[in-house]
Amino acid sequence: MKSTIRKNTYRAIYRLLNRVSPLPTDCGQLCSAACCDCGGDGSSEESLDFDMGIYLLPGEEKLFTKQEDWLKWNIEYAEDFEYPASWSGKVYFVRCKTPPHCPREMRPLQCRFYPLAPYLTEKGELALILSPTALPYQCPLITERIPLQNAFIQATHTVWTHLIRDPLIYDLVAMDSEAIRKNKKCTEIVCSQT
Ligand code: SF4
Numbered sequence: 225m226k227s228t229i230r231k232n233t234y235r236a237i238y239r240l241l242n243r244v245s246p247l248p249t250d251c252g253q254l255c256s257a258a259c260c261d262c263g264g265d266g267s268s269e270e271s272l273d274f275d276m277g278i279y280l281l282p283g284e285e286k287l288f289t290k291q292e293d294w295l296k297w298n299i300e301y302a303e304d305f306e307y308p309a310s311w312s313g314k315v316y317f318v319r320c321k322t323p324p325h326c327p328r329e330m331r332p333l334q335c336r337f338y339p340l341a342p343y344l345t346e347k348g349e350l351a352l353i354l355s356p357t358a359l360p361y362q363c364p365l366i367t368e369r370i371p372l373q374n375a376f377i378q379a380t381h382t383v384w385t386h387l388i389r390d391p392l393i394y395d396l397v398a399m400d401s402e403a404i405r406k407n408k409k410c411t412e413i414v415c416s417q418t
């Protein structure tokens with residue numbers, strides 16, 4: 225898929241997010257890194273049940289060689305799944321072979337944003353919410369409403385402000401936001417600064 229986000233922009237986003245984390249300490253210690261460990265290495269069918277793994281955003285794959293020994297790559301076609309109508313062609317999907325261990329500076333964006341998720345309000349304003357996605361584990365940052373570091377929230381918001389300038393990513397966030405409203409899922413706004 226043709227992304228308007230350049231490789232260098234993705235690099236800059238990775239650098240910005242390398243400097244922040246949800247808590248001052250490693251939140252993986254609260255839950256034995258539940259969000260890393262639940263998917264396994266993709267070698268069993270079990271990990272497919274919940275689609276555990278990480279979708280890369282359009283163009284994010286440019287940061288990888290696809291030969292990384294810690295990642296297992298899968299290619300899907302957007303037309304075969306519930307992606308926005310504007311999406312067509314390859315979507316890259318990765319699973320970690322050695323969770324929760326990975327080269328931290330190369331974690332995909334999905335790993336860096338969690339437990340926050342982007343949300344477009346009915347007025348079209350970008351907000352961040354706690355991820356409403358149903359998963360086979362519980363993130364204590366969500367269930368116990370543990371306050372997240374402001375620097376993490378602000379950096380994540382800044383990044384999403386840039387990302388949704390890409391039409392494909394905008395369409396994805398808009399579609400997810402619409403689904404959240406339709407399913408009346410909780411949208412506790414964590415950050416709505418524009
Ligand atoms: S984001 Fe949540 S589930 Fe993932 S390691 Fe941190 S506390 Fe655990």
Ligand code: SF4
Nearest residue numbers: 260320323324326335
């Ligand atoms: S890439 Fe790293 S942070 Fe992301 S799920 Fe894998 S082990 Fe966890």
